[in-house]
Amino acid sequence: MTRPASKGAWFDPIFEGLCFGAATLLLVALAGVVVSLTIGGWPALSHFGLSFFTSTTWNPVTEVYGAAGPIVGTLVTSALALLIALPVALGVSIFLVEFCPKQLSRPIAVAVELLAGIPSIVYGMWGLFVLAPFFAEHIQLPLMMNAPAGSIWETLFYGVPNGANIFTASLILAIMILPYMAAVFRELFLTVPPQVRESAYGIGCTPLEVITSVVLPYVRGGAIGVVMLGLGRALGETMAVTFIIGNAHGLPKSLFDSGSTLASTIANEFTEATGEMHTAALTALGLVLFVITFGVLAIARLLLLRQRYD
């Protein structure tokens, strides 16, 4: 006796195929990004060769393009942003998990998570209209005035005192990635089993010792992953930076000098590109940005993956 096939069974392989196709579409999308950036940027890369990465000249009039300025600008602002945001984010998440009263900890955690979702353009506007003028008047000018002549401080603080510079851009980036990093750190710390923590307290550790010798080592891989994710965000962030970095090509000469990043240069110039080579050079910047962020994100995911599916 044969069993009658259940109604609708014919659709099973088709449904699985559809799901498979949708999943593969993700692969196609990412491959498409790489291929299109490579094809679009190839004319500039082949024309300028290695000097595209080492030259600081970016001149649409003479059609000479070198990406060293934006590349350095991107790396410097992201590194500075991470340097500012990391200790604060760690402090916030440790405070929320370990020390904060329960009634307060939940609302603050939710608020932090919600703030992580605020669009970057809002941060950018705040940077341009509130932070930059305040910074120029109350921090940059006094520092410039009081820097001892000939010292390293004079070089470091040199710049047009309008508040649009590498440092304020890094500050905005730091404020932007802070809630995100704090939220993920908090989730990570919550994965530490209470028994581990309690046994440390049980042998007389202070909270500081519990954190440094039990909690942090327990989540080490994941924590580095979170740092990488924050770095990835900072590297690719466009709008917040474009508003406030000053958009000058070339290498930044001081902390308060205006500069540019890969993303801000693309955002500023792409629609007004003067010719084929200009567009190609901007697309090549995109490719450079992709390679950098892909590397950082890949490391982050590999480290976090272990945490997620263990």
Next chain:
Amino acid sequence: MLSRPALRAIANTTFVTACGVATVLALTALGFILYSLFKQGFGGLDLNIFTKDTPAPGSVGGLRNAIEGSLMMCAMAMAMAVGVGILAGTWLAEYGGAHPYGHVIRFLNDVLLAAPSILVGLFVYELVVRPLHGFSGFAGAVALALLAVPVVTRTTEDILRLQPDALREAGAALGTPRWTTIKEIIWRGAGGGLLTGGLLAFARISGETAPLLFTALSNQFQNLDLTKPMASLPAVIFQYALSAYDDWRRLAWAGALLIALTVLTINILGRVVAARGNHRP
């Protein structure tokens, strides 16, 4: 000389204080941003914002065309992204998640999730704008969809994995085809979570600016035709905030407040839906 216990106590107190200070500092900075946003944007929020188009400098206007453009592009992007994202997430959770290829897809999805949005804009420029010889609302929607898909895929997979295997076995025991089991039991059980994923994706794309700059461009006038350049709130804010006109800047602040409020509302809604789903028996 201090004793060792005293030193430990001091170090600990310093540490706890530092953590508290960091929290206060972070909340103050973020609170200050929200405060200036409300202060600068609230005055500009009036009926004109919703009924008039973007003006020439010096004349009265609003953001109607930008709001319409944003809504149209986001809606179209979500229509594309929800279908693809839920199917892809279903594949990862129900079919191929354990295979090596499944791991590759999951990894690539995580990369896409965090990839710089401006690169998606460049990709869609090469993919849609260049072949069709012009900026269009459709291109903008495709770019936004590409940003929304990874969010939907990730939340779908996570939520489907939470469904107990007993449900799948119960379906199989009745001789139900697998896709019917997924559609009628698994998806239905995960309904709240799927909705949350959609809402989170919508919140993510509604504030995106960078990918729209070279896909949808912007448009000074009202335009409901998806084949032509289309205004969007973020793009108009970007243009107006960098302009030299006070009334344009006022509109930019009002627009920024509008976007921030929308994103906050959707995110809160997503949380409420998710929380309700968790409490269901």
